[in-house]
Amino acid sequence: MIALDQTAREAGGRIVAALAAAFRDLDLAEEAYAEACARAAAVWPAAPPLDPAAWLYATARRCALDMIRKRNVRGRLAPDAPEPEASAEEILASDARLIPDERLRLIFVCCHPAVAPEARAALTLRLVCGLTVQEIARAFLVAETAMFQRLTRAKKKIAQAGVSFEVPGPEAWPERLAAVLSTLEVAYARAHEDAAGAGTHAGYAREMLGLTAVLAELLPEEPECLAFAATVRFAEARRPARLDADGAMVPLSEQDPRLWNRPLIHEADALLRRAARLNRPGPRQLRAALHGVWCVRRSLAEPPPWSAVLALYDLADRDDPFVRINRAVALAELGGPAVALAEIEALDAARLDDFQPFHAVRADLLARLGRRDEALAAYDRAIALAPGPAERLWLVRRRSDVT
Amino acid sequence: MQYALLIYENEELYRGDNGRALDEIITAHVALAKALEEEGILRGGSGLNTGDTATTLRKSGGQYALHDGPYAEAREQLGGFYLVEVPDLDAAMAVAKRIPLAGDGSVEVRPTTDC
Numbered sequence: 001m002i003a004l005d006q007t008a009r010e011a012g013g014r015i016v017a018a019l020a021a022a023f024r025d026l027d028l029a030e031e032a033y034a035e036a037c038a039r040a041a042a043v044w045p046a047a048p049p050l051d052p053a054a055w056l057y058a059t060a061r062r063c064a065l066d067m068i069r070k071r072n073v074r075g076r077l078a079p080d081a082p083e084p085e086a087s088a089e090e091i092l093a094s095d096a097r098l099i100p101d102e103r104l105r106l107i108f109v110c111c112h113p114a115v116a117p118e119a120r121a122a123l124t125l126r127l128v129c130g131l132t133v134q135e136i137a138r139a140f141l142v143a144e145t146a147m148f149q150r151l152t153r154a155k156k157k158i159a160q161a162g163v164s165f166e167v168p169g170p171e172a173w174p175e176r177l178a179a180v181l182s183t184l185e186v187a188y189a190r191a192h193e194d195a196a197g198a199g200t201h202a203g204y205a206r207e208m209l210g211l212t213a214v215l216a217e218l219l220p221e222e223p224e225c226l227a228f229a230a231t232v233r234f235a236e237a238r239r240p241a242r243l244d245a246d247g248a249m250v251p252l253s254e255q256d257p258r259l260w261n262r263p264l265i266h267e268a269d270a271l272l273r274r275a276a277r278l279n280r281p282g283p284r285q286l287r288a289a290l291h292g293v294w295c296v297r298r299s300l301a302e303p304p305p306w307s308a309v310l311a312l313y314d315l316a317d318r319d320d321p322f323v324r325i326n327r328a329v330a331l332a333e334l335g336g337p338a339v340a341l342a343e344i345e346a347l348d349a350a351r352l353d354d355f356q357p358f359h360a361v362r363a364d365l366l367a368r369l370g371r372r373d374e375a376l377a378a379y380d381r382a383i384a385l386a387p388g389p390a391e392r393l394w395l396v397r398r399r400s401d402v403t
Numbered sequence: 404m405q406y407a408l409l410i411y412e413n414e415e416l417y418r419g420d421n422g423r424a425l426d427e428i429i430t431a432h433v434a435l436a437k438a439l440e441e442e443g444i445l446r447g448g449s450g451l452n453t454g455d456t457a458t459t460l461r462k463s464g465g466q467y468a469l470h471d472g473p474y475a476e477a478r479e480q481l482g483g484f485y486l487v488e489v490p491d492l493d494a495a496m497a498v499a500k501r502i503p504l505a506g507d508g509s510v511e512v513r514p515t516t517d518c
Contacts, residue, residue, distance in 0.1 A: 161514055
């Protein structure tokens with residue numbers, strides 16, 4: 001059912017957010033939306049709607065009202081009459097643009113400091129981005145049942161503790177914003193991983209442009225917020241160059257900069273400059289700057305900015321294994337694969353065993369050093385962990401190049 | 404919604420030579436209670452005497468036993484509480500931040516149940 005899948009991906013988060021804001025009840029919003037999707041699956045093949053998103057929203061609203069009525073029946077004699085089905089006229093007049101955009105509000109709910117930190121990103125991914133519990137569990141490397149319980153506990157806490165469904169006032173931003181930004185970063189990292197842009201996360205990669213634009217507009221004096229908006233733009237600008245004709249991933253240094261989205265890069269540059277003028281450096285500005293130095297490149301004829309990349313990684317948090325792995329990539333170009341491999345081997349391999357970039361980078365360095373068998377084994381591990389077909393294809397190709 | 408704001412503080416802050424701290428904090432509590440009353444959100448509350456005045460009744464295996472002292476022997480003890488009626492958790496937190504504390508301490512914000 002392509003129409004339903006696509007609508008759910010593109011508009012699901014917005015519909016759930018609008019329901020949650022209207023009814024101030026996350027469970028109800030989720031259940032009503034799921035019920036509307038089930039009805040769509042049954043009805044759409046025979047009678048496709050004019051505006052699928054508007055149909056889902058209207059149906060989910062009706063389901064929510066019915067559910068509230070059923071809950072209220074306990075202790076009363078007769079239930080109210082059910083909400084009438086939409087008339088043909090209503091269906092014709094319905095328009096997805098009329099669904100209020102409450103996602104920002106929902107994000108602040110999901111990322112409230114009263115919610116357990118380990119549940120915030122998961123809850124945002126579930127409700128705002130519509131990922132399944134299974135997908136989220138995989139992203140956070142926990143069992144599905146554990147993730148389900150974590151989400152259930154968080155929703156119960158929000159409902160019972162009376163977490164507000166409002167965007168907080170400016171006086172609360174410093175406290176509330178850090179939680180929101182780190183949550184969105186986790187969410188965007190998942191979207192960005194999906195190089196093909198065709199997986200379940202591609203839809204919200206684009207939504208993230210909208211969400212970060214709203215955040216940057218709401219919080220023009222928050223450099224980390226502007227920097228995150230810049231990062232999303234830099235990364236999305238490169239999306240057209242991230243796959244080759246066969247659908248394999250193209251690494252950043254081999255991407256043709258002429259395919260990059262220049263207007264989006266200019267937007268990102270402007271955001272990053274605004275952040276820098278506020279003169280309060282932070283890790284997100286550093287990350288945005290790393291994207292920025294790559295995006296200066298105009299064609300493959302220009303040399304890649306390895307020394308700038310290495311200098312920026314030297315300023316980053318050395319306790320972050322992702323930083324260390326990426327730093328090693330730059331180091332390999334400047335100081336040779338042996339130095340870079342020594343850096344990689346110094347990391348806690350057991351802890352990173354499920355971390356695909358660790359194995360991919362290690363495999364490449366081993367191959368360059370002529371350690372064939374070890375390189376092949378590392379590639380096998382990376383391929384097994386590849387997040388999508390584009391990465392897998394690229395890794396398989398690299399593996400076959402090992403001589 | 405109704406919330407209980409439970410105040411946990413180190414009682415040493417108010418003992419012995421710190422008697423003046425106690426007087427000051429009581430004055431501040433009286434002022435806060437009056438303000439909350441005027442704002443129409445105060446539903447109840449009280450200060451509590453120190454933990455060494457507490458007697459705890461414990462039921463275990465159908466048997467009751469009394470023991471001297473508070474429920475938990477912790478550095479910070481429950482020293483008082485407010486009961487307030489506010490729209491949501493953020494509003495309750497805003498009240499919690501207005502509660503006077505003599506030094507380091509905690510305010511636990513708990514919604515009450517309907518019944």
